[in-house]
Amino acid sequence: MQELASTTIRLNSGASIPQVGLGVWQSPAGTATRQAVLEALRLGYRHVDTARIYGNERDVGIGVRDSGVPRDQVFVTTKLWNSDQGHDEALRAFDASLERLGLEYVDLFLLHWPLAGKRLESWRALERLYEEKRARSIGVSNFLVPHLTELLGKAKHVPAVNQIELTPFLQRRETRALCRQHGIVIEAYSPLTRGKRLDHPVVVEVARRLGRTAAQVLLRWGLQHGHVVLPKSTKSARIAENGALFDFVLDPRAMEDLDALEEGLVTGWDPAEQR
Numbered sequence: 001m002q003e004l005a006s007t008t009i010r011l012n013s014g015a016s017i018p019q020v021g022l023g024v025w026q027s028p029a030g031t032a033t034r035q036a037v038l039e040a041l042r043l044g045y046r047h048v049d050t051a052r053i054y055g056n057e058r059d060v061g062i063g064v065r066d067s068g069v070p071r072d073q074v075f076v077t078t079k080l081w082n083s084d085q086g087h088d089e090a091l092r093a094f095d096a097s098l099e100r101l102g103l104e105y106v107d108l109f110l111l112h113w114p115l116a117g118k119r120l121e122s123w124r125a126l127e128r129l130y131e132e133k134r135a136r137s138i139g140v141s142n143f144l145v146p147h148l149t150e151l152l153g154k155a156k157h158v159p160a161v162n163q164i165e166l167t168p169f170l171q172r173r174e175t176r177a178l179c180r181q182h183g184i185v186i187e188a189y190s191p192l193t194r195g196k197r198l199d200h201p202v203v204v205e206v207a208r209r210l211g212r213t214a215a216q217v218l219l220r221w222g223l224q225h226g227h228v229v230l231p232k233s234t235k236s237a238r239i240a241e242n243g244a245l246f247d248f249v250l251d252p253r254a255m256e257d258l259d260a261l262e263e264g265l266v267t268g269w270d271p272a273e274q275r
């Protein structure tokens, strides 16, 4: 699946991000995560999305190294957790993440959550890491319009990405519009609705008509909207299925049917509640 490596989006840092990445939240530390990363890289994925709070940075690093894929061909993301927010705390947490990953730099470092009272000083630390080129790109996660507006008013560097929960069932249209206006790439997390809508009749019908699976339809919807998608699985067959997205397209009718599914479905924490 050559396209997994070659289908990329240019970030405001100049880096190219592969549009499909392996998510590893709730991927157990140890063999399960190492195997998932190895399998994904063997299949052609070139992007892994972890976080300090996932507890598996060490295994992601081992998987990347054991894969034999050159470091500069794998896009590795990690994130700053809330307990590490603050300027100096963030710098220390970044060093600890790098140490666990066993890497000299990360491709993308994200502010995981728009923590009130801390997010702006945390962002200044990320800007420093970016200027030092230890984080090749920096971005935010779970930032909605009020959080982004505040940050854009103060930031020296515009975030390269905003990683948010995004599916046909939760479309965050205002946030996407603001990001588009500022050249911020959207990364869609929980793109499979964490399994909650894989049996939705519209998704199932599109999948049947195109001879694909419901998971592939949801991921393809994200790709055609220009998002990065981050499906998580620890199962080889599903990692393969979730990467087989480049030999079909959703026709305009399918896109319209999926676009009509908005229902405000938040499967994780809702950042709208964070002031």
Ligand SMILES: NC(=O)c1ccc[n+]([C@@H]2O[C@H](COP(=O)([O-])OP(=O)(O)OC[C@H]3O[C@@H](n4cnc5c(N)ncnc54)[C@H](OP(=O)(O)O)[C@@H]3O)[C@@H](O)[C@H]2O)c1
Binding pocket: 022, 023, 024, 025, 026, 049, 050, 112, 141, 142, 163, 164, 188, 189, 190, 191, 192, 193, 194, 195, 198, 215, 216, 230, 231, 232, 233, 234, 235, 238, 239, 241, 242, 268
């Ligand atoms: N920034 C944030 O705050 C944030 C929050 C949530 C997630 N994320 C990122 O986004 C990634 C993905 O989100 P997610 O893990 O919440 O959910 P997801 O990718 O929407 O769904 C994962 C679930 O679907 C199952 N699954 C995977 N492929 C499947 C397939 N083809 N058919 C049927 N079921 C399938 C997985 O089980 P198996 O593993 O058993 O296959 C798992 O239970 C995370 O791993 C993480 O990297 C970020």
